[in-house]
Ligand SMILES: Nc1ncnc2c1ncn2[C@@H]1O[C@H](COP(=O)(O)OP(=O)(O)OP(=O)(O)O)[C@@H](O)[C@H]1O
Ligand SMILES: [Mg+2]
């Protein structure tokens with residue numbers, strides 16, 4: 001009897017909660033190699049095992065995959081996982097099949113070999129119960145009649161275990177990576193009554209979550225797990241480079257990278273040409289850098305990704321196509337050399353840093369002109385010029401990013417947490433009680449140093465003149481334009 005047959009052996013099943021929990025712990029250790037569960041995982045896994053619909057909002061790197069991979073291993077039949085990016089799908093499937101236990105998983109996407117797709121479809125069509133997970137893109141699920149026939153047959157035989165929608169914010173026009181075919185998933189789920197659905201995302205505002213629920217027809221009785229989106233090991237900073245020339249900015253990026261010698265990082269650039277130029281510039285300075293963007297062939301992208309995952313490449317200069325869902329734990333910094341179009345997009349990209357829980361930096365090189373450039377891109381040109389409420393919504397989101405970059409008073413970490421949790425967010429003090437405020441963000445660092453200065457006899461004013469100290473000040477007197485040496489010192 002194989003490990004997977006043993007796990008599902010009905011003779012071993014008892015349906016009480018205690019027994020279920022024991023089995024989950026055992027599989028988590030034996031199959032996935034984890035000593036225990038992280039916050040929320042056990043509760044979500046138990047709920048989906050009991051066929052409840054689940055909406056899971058867990059921070060980037062929080063361990064969302066386990067919430068459906070472990071139940072997939074334990075359930076009869078196949079779990080269908082809808083995921084937006086080919087690189088993410090390939091990464092997940094290869095991790096599953098190469099685990100010590102070798103979890104049977106496959107993908108059917110535009111980059112999967114036709115012969116592999118045929119073999120998987122054939123196996124599923126015969127209901128052989130071999131594959132535990134099938135990853136597909138929403139486009140494949142929307143377009144393939146063969147796949148639908150197979151799912152229908154599996155469903156009839158009660159072998160369609162679960163439908164999982166990863167990166168579920170892509171469903172929502174209120175999300176930041178909207179993909180039209182995600183919208184059709186509500187119809188897909190309606191075709192298979194009784195099959196539980198799980199929607200997962202790291203970055204979703206309340207409007208996005210409501211839209212996800214509506215689109216996937218997730219009812220009131222669903223389990224919604226929303227963990228704080230806070231990532232305490234990430235340190236945020238914004239460096240205003242508005243007055244710097246492109247050459248100066250490149251030099252600053254180079255110093256930033258040098259300060260993180262041999263550490264892994266991602267640098268987000270606005271255009272494909274920017275990514276290529278910056279990678280060349282860094283290479284000429286002896287940095288192991290490569291570029292990555294949607295204009296490359298899939299083979300080229302795979303080579304870069306593999307080199308980066310294995311540590312041969314230290315820095316990837318990328319457009320935003322890069323990184324969503326890629327599980328590389330030791331990314332020590334994410335540098336935005338251009339702005340994200342929304343705080344949701346920013347948090348997703350910055351969240352690639354520090355997935356191992358170690359201190360990591362998220363720094364934006366903010367150039368005021370970038371806001372105008374992005375406004376023009378978002379608005380569109382000529383006959384592609386956009387109008388109406390959707391344009392306004394996208395411009396409002398960019399405005400959030402601008403405000404975040406130009407913030408002078410409030411903790412950046414608190415702003416982000418409050419943006420996603422929809423409440424007032426934790427106070428700076430609450431955020432900082434587990435760590436030094438200097439480690440939290442540039443604004444807290446500036447406030448802390450100002451506090452230190454103000455407790456001495458004099459305080460520096462905006463124009464650099466000294467005035468008599470008036471006790472502790474809790475606010476920086478001016479926008480703390482980050483001292484470059486501070487940012488560059490890593
Ligand atoms: N219970 C656990 N114990 C130890 N490690 C875990 C546990 N659960 C997940 N992990 C590890 O945490 C890492 C991140 O997990 P995962 O890729 O599922 O994150 P995620 O929440 O999907 O993030 P993203 O939003 O970026 O996709 C993985 O390397 C995974 O093996
Ligand atoms: Mg994930």
Ligand SMILES: [Zn+2]
Nearest residue numbers: 411440441444
């Ligand atoms: Zn702070």
